[in-house]
Amino acid sequence: MRKWGKEIAIGFALVFISFLAFIGVNLAPFAIVAVLLVALFLFMNMRGGITVGASNGRNNPSKKPTFLTFDQIGGQDRAKQELIEALDFLVRYEEIRKFGIRPLKGILLTGPPGTGKTLMAKAAAHYTNSVFVAASGSEFVEMYVGVGAGRIRDLFKQARSQALKEKRENAIIFIDEIDVIGGKREGGQQREYDQTLNQLLTEMDGIYSANTPRILLIAATNRKEMLDSALLRPGRFDRHIQVDLPDKKGRKHILELHADNKPLHHEVNLDKVAEESFGFSGAQLESVMNEAAIYAMREDKEFVEQRHLSLAIDKVMLGEKTDREATYEEKRRVAVHELGHAVVAEIVRPNSVSQVALSPRGQALGFVRHQPQQDQYLYTKDFLEKQIMIALGGAAAEEIFYGGRSTGSTNDFEQALNIVQTMMKSGLTNLGIVDVQMVTKEELMKENAAILEELMDKTKRQLEEHIDVFHHSLDLLMNEEILSGEQFRRIFCEHKQLPA
Structure with a gap:
């Protein structure tokens, strides 16, 4: 009977409408009311679908999330350990209450994109046996005033009701890209953003108004510096966990x-x-x-x-290999450019070149593959200057062979400028230890130009001293289009310009 209930109801409605039409009843008012009811039903469904999200399909709270364990997340041992210690406050609730410890209200995961912040939030829900409700910061942004604040209320309400329904003591709310709604309130944002943030702060203050279900808010962002100070203070986000790029072991x-x-x-x-x-x-x-x-x-x-x-x-x-067919002269110029990078790299860091190729990939017409680097977190002035010389090697080679540069050096110059900026912030230039924001643009540009000009001259001298290696490598690269690191170093040894 339950299986055919819907069909029986539809059939009865059609027969009833036909009977009313047969006896001469005006059906226009009934049709208008039916259309309004259908429109209202669809609107409420759309609103409810956007408000909340479960872990799989954020806009479908009826879907069961697929939980992960911390063992299934690689490369974040330190961050996982720190998160587990914070989650133990939720798991060992009765024990911590004996010591008068206030449970954590929020955990903020920060770090570059793609490092596993969302995965760690899902694993946290499995570890604590919690209901997991997820949303993205963009879901609370709306042109209508008050909509974002209402969705924040609905999010917390749904977490509580879902925890009660599933008879669980804990619920975890995960908000990805929280910087969208949690940005600094300095008068530059619209009032809608402020209302949404104010509502979030209010909900976090009232998280422990009842014993169960206990709610923990986990948020993720790669722009922590953009967040409002009221959101970052203790009592709101009590733990800030950095989720960095993995090291070799983690990779x-x-x-x-x-x-x-x-x-x-x-x-x-x-x-x-x-x-x-x-x-x-x-x-x-x-x-x-x-x-x-x-x-x-x-x-x-x-x-x-x-x-x-x-x-x-x-x-x-x-990027993927492309089908670009360059002219002979353009191909030769690319070969000169890439060999410039390779020769300088081999001079300042012997045995560092793995391959030189002319095959176009993405926006690059050629590339130099370097030997694997060791994980390094501190850089000296000498190391950074050598990195700049490698970046300038392509443009320097073009100047030596053609008397001028091309647009192929654009990315190289961006890389060199970024390294110079790092040196300035680290006090590794003639400016000394300074706050870069307090130095005039003229002083910064003068020091920037001095560093790059000095290193460009040094790079040219190094390339001119190895011009024979350049000519022999260029002929081989033009013929074969790929030059291995072993072939490249053999040419150096033949000309007695590097130790065998």
């Missing part, structure tokens, strides 16, 4: 997790992949494994090989 762990469902060749060395992917986030490492599998499938290979992983790293860094 290998992440690669192993994503390699579980992929047929890797027995000769694949994930240690080497972890070294070559220096500076990659967890999302980029997942993309590397996925792209490597795609390369293997394209070639109808049974297993993913090491070269597929190397190609995948190049693709994630630079």
Whole structure:
């Protein structure tokens, strides 16, 4: 009976409407009321769908979230440990109450994109056996005044009701990109943003008005400096956890997790992949494994090989190979430019060049692949100056061979300028220890120009001293389009310009 109830009701309604029409009743008022009721029903459904989100499909609270464990998240051992310690205040509630400890109200996860902040929030819900309700900061932004504040209220209300329905003592609310609604209130924002933030602060103040369900707010952002101070103070977000890019050990762990469902060749060395992917986030490492599998499938290979992983790293860094066909002169200029980077790199850091290629990828017409770097967190003035020289090597080579530069050096100059800015902030220039914001633009530009001109002259001198290596490498690169690091160093040794 339950199965056919809907069909019986529709059939009865149609028969009833036909009967009214047969006896001459005017159906126009009934039709208008029916249209209004349907419109109201659809509007309420749309409003309810936007207000709340569960972890899978944020706009569908009826969907059960897929929980993760902390063991399934790689590369964040320190951040995971710090988060687990904070969550223990929720898990061991009775124990901490004996000591008069106030439970945490909020945890803020900060760090670069793709480092696993959302995954850690889901794992936190599983660890604490909590209801998990998620939303994005953009869902609270609306042109109508008061809508954002209302959605904040609905979010907390739904977390409580869902916890009671599932008979759980805890609920975790996760707000991604909280900087959208939690920005500093300095008069530059609209009143709607302020109302939404004020409502969030009010809800956080009243989180523990009742014993159960206990609510913990977890938020994520990669722009912590944009957040309002009222949101960051103790009693609101009590813990600030930095989720950084993974180190080599963490990168290998992440690669192993994503390699579980992929047929890797027995000769694949994930240690080497972890070294070559220096500076990659967890999302980029997942993309590397996925792209490597795609390369293997394209070639109808049974297993993913090491070269597929190397190609995948190049693709994630630079983009897919393109079909651009450059003229001979343009191709030669690109070869000169890339060899400029390679020669300088090999001079200032011997054995650092892994490959020089002329194959276009993304917006790059050629590229130099360097040997894996060691994880490094402190940089000296000498190290940064050598990095600038490597970046300027392409433009310096073009000036030596062609008497001028091209637009191919744009990204190189951006990289060099960023390094100079880092040196200034770190007190590694002639300006000394200064607040960069208090120095005039003229002084900054003068010091910036002095550093780059000095290093450009030094780079040119180094290249001119190795001009024979340049000519022999250029001929080989133009013919084969790819020059391996071993071939490149052999040319150096033949001309007795580097020790064998």
